Amino acid sequence: MKKRTKLLSLLMAGAMAAGLLAGCGGDGETQVATADNNTTSTAENAGQDADTSGSGGQQINLRAVTFGNNYDVQDMGWRWMMAECYEGLMRAVAGPDGEEFIYAGAESIDVSDDGLVYTFHLRKDAKWSDGEPVTANDYEYGWKRLLNPENGYDYASFIFDVAGAEEYYNGQGSIDDVAIKVIDEYTFEVTLKEADPTFQAKLVATPLYPTREDIAEAAGDNWGKDWKLCVYNGPYCMTDLVEDNSMTWTKNENYWDADEVKLDQINWYCVPEDVTAATMFDNGQLDVFDASGDYIAKYDAEVEAGNIQTLSTEYPTTAMICYDHQNGGKSGLMKNVKVRKAISYSINREEMVSAVYGRYSAAYGLVAPAITMDGESYRSQAEEPIKAEYEEYANNPEKLQALFQEGLDELGVTTAPSDITLVLLDYGNTTEDQMEREYIQQSLQQNLGVKVELNTVGDYAMFQSERDAYNFDIFLWSWSSDYNDPLDFLNIMKTGVYPSYGRYSNPEYDAMIDSLNGVQDSAERLAKYQEMEKLLLLDDCGCAPIYYGDKHYYYQNWVKDFNTSSFGASQELYRTYIEK
């Protein structure tokens, strides 16, 4: 029910339509803030830091749009916080040169020649914030906790590759048969059912972070809900939180690499309004600003003038229109591929990204360009499947209407298009949310001559219940990838994986995903991925991709080594320092 905040979305939700990202189970967009107990004001830090940094140690001031309260690594609640305060085997850091995966909790990883056995050698100097060492047992506990069917974690499927894992999760096997074996205090071994190149990519994800058994068990139901119960093994510790207001992280002196961590304190402020945040950024009270819309042009000019710096990157998000494959929608028409295509091609992506968002890039494929294979963007290796066909129809209402009519004929529907009403389900109340749905509504009405009714609900919970009651023909949703492999995108459309993408189901597609098991050769995988994407989008029009995500960070000149990460913390502060 946490998403009910969307009812107040105007206040709470910020730059991005948080709803679009809800599908990924917590993205970097939800961010929090607080004050140090000792200071006199929640914002004093913000006010003073601009002048006094250096005297009281290195501090950075950041902005959050909304708050969450999920500190459970296995649940991937607050990824942007977890990646800073916790640490897994590997860390993903992206600089201007692209994403890099570096060893963090692990010193080295041995993979057997057949790709089945992974041996993780942990660094021996890693410690929790209470001084206890991070051991192989913590990883074993964390992973088995993730698989425990009692806990019902979404991300359990992340390690279904591990022998015995899926069986345990499904209640058919025992916890002892899960092939996670602690060899000594700092070594553990994992055996996979089949070789899987995506396994290593998943190691940066928070569900595979270690968890302290003694502390988690003592906390019981409140584990992951009450931050005061947490211990940390990352560069920073959460030291104060005023819910929905502000948050403080301080340097974790017990962190193994503490010497390299230069910031002493990170102050997060919850600032729901962009105008306020921009004012603070202009005055130097905020060090980083996550811009969207017209702010991008404004701050790009500042960057030109040398007043601030910028870090703009692609982000592994794709937003798409989902169709009701289950019932064919309220109109019953969504079962026909030509109808779906006519809807898809009626939307001018280029125009939509520039008019509605002022950022992002038009999408004609499902896998976002931020996903790489062999160090190169997947999209540079695989053509966007629907681009050519889209261009045939784009901005040509007659052709689109003809296509739509063909679809109707195939369905045996004799109703004139002007008497057809399609239902677009949506929620959220930011200008962007509103424009988004009105843009789609208007595009379909103007290009196809149908009527589009908006079923706008107050918040995510209501959205969910409307969706599950199939009170829609189409809705806009998005996926943000959790690890660096095209499979994570393609997998969302596999039968039964997610209820939130219109319940597309094609046995042929499912079989193609299954056929990837054990395939290690990346050229072969690339070919299969392309084939799958083509089947899904071009042949079936299972969903209609609209845009690929991106991030636009602007930061003050005195902020050095500020990084971002697609799979870790959106604002990666691991190496950041202030130099005035």
Added chain:
Amino acid sequence: MAALTPDKFKIIGYTQEEANRIDRPTISYWQDAWRRLRKNPVAMASLVVLGLLVILVIVGPLIRGYDYESMNVMEKNLKPSSKYWFGTDNLGRDLFSRIWVGARASLVIALVATALKLIIGTIYGALMAHFGGWVDEVLMRVIEVINSIPSLLLTILIMMVLGNNLFALLVALSVTAWCNTARQVRGMIKQLRESEYVYAAEVLGASPVHIIMKHYIPNMLGILILDTATAIPMFIFTEAGLSFLGIGLKAPAISLGVLISMGQQNMEFYPFQLLFPCLVLCIIVMAFNLLGDGLRDALDPRLRQ
């Protein structure tokens, strides 16, 4: 001093008619009120402005001939010009047309909510005053309970229970508002019942209908009209506030509140998108308020000259 004798007087004639003749034309309460309202330039100006607003709200969207819904992305966020008097919004829609459509919705919502408030409030208040005793106590307690719960909570909860629709919006708007009307009506009726002139009328054998028509209604109408004049802007304003919380009208329906909240998010770059809807809201609210002030002066029997 000479004594007065009857013969010094003579009858110059008199008729019943002459005795009852009134030299000045009778002015009813309403005529008098209207006369005094007309003398109040501010109130009259407000009335004219309101008349104009009503006309604009009806024909405004047609003046420029742009559809308030259809987008035209090529012309988004244009500044006010001779083509688009109030500029365009993010999807290139004519703000001038949209504002009048929005104002129409705001006005209609306010009028309906006010009507609900008046009807419920008057009946409730009259019941309290009529029955008195324990009925009065119980009904009064209900009002106290409603008033003690923060209205924002009530409003949000009602919208959650009833869903995000027009009906729920109207209920949520009027649910706390009628309490005040009920209290005023109750107080007024109680006061009237015990006032000397109503008592005198009763003693003189006036029928209940006469008393209701001649005493209760004129006295109460003043309050109710005033209540209306202040309630309408209040509702317009509250509806605008709800839009900020995301529980106002659903797109593509727009109200001034929706327009203001959308304009607010663009205020740094396109201030006119915020300015114009705010201006129209201010004018409507101000006109109703000033008219209300004028009406109060005009309807107050004590100010009758």
Added chain:
Amino acid sequence: MGKFLIRRLAEMILTLFLIATATFFLLEAVPGDPLSERADKLSPTVKENLYKKYGLDKPMMERYALTMKGICVGDFGESFVYAGQTVGGLIHDRLPVSARLGLQQVTLGVVVGLLLGILAAVKRGTIADYLVIALSVLLISVPHLIFGLLLQKVFAGNLQWFPTIGWPAGKDLWFGGWEYTVLPTLTGCFTYIATYARLLKTSMLDVINQDYVLTAESKGLSRARIIRKHILRNSFIPVITQLPMSIAMCITGSFFIESIFSIPGIGQYYVTAVNNQDLSIIMGETVILAAMYIIVLFITDLLYVAIDPRISMTGKSR
């Protein structure tokens, strides 16, 4: 007097009981429950345990009885959303913040409002009168959020006279850190200025037409003295009726202001709780706020007696 107090006390308790009951059933009527999203992905046994932990597995009437019992002993339970957060802790941490913000707004608003109201009434029909009306209407017809953002932009952004966001904490909680409170107070006080200016003006005009004012005038009292001795004292009655409303309102009514200026107050948390369906928090806050409101109302009644000689404590006035 004693009897009156006992009667009033009983009435207050009854009202509180009714408020809690109404809130409970209203919350029941809202679809969904605070755990549904969290429970969605849990296995049936865990789900059952979770519901059991928060007592949501019991039938409605039993929960009602438990809630009422909790209220009687002042135990509202733990937050459903923020583990470890109790109503008591919340009130302790956040109420002072909202109270200071609210009181500053009301004080400034009422003082300025009353002065403007007197000005408008005394100079009735002049430019000053219309300016006051225009100002007060303008102030109430621009939403808080927009006023707040504009003030913030100009005074914190362009001029940099005041901090953009924040609120005094620690030793400065009540007296100190004034620079942080200026903009939020200004933003919120406009409503009160407008309300009280109009209220006092209306009420003064009423009183000016009363016979006793005419008597005083004919006695040859000076205008200033009439205003002070007769008009003001009598016109304050509606102001005093309105004050408790304002004070009750100011604590929850600052939602937008708390949000814009990042003030860790109760108003913002309250709305969040409503949206999260955080039952225990909503119930606790509602009852406590309502109790405060009722107490303020009671004090008002006592004040009435002090100000208006026509009202006696037995309530038998006519």
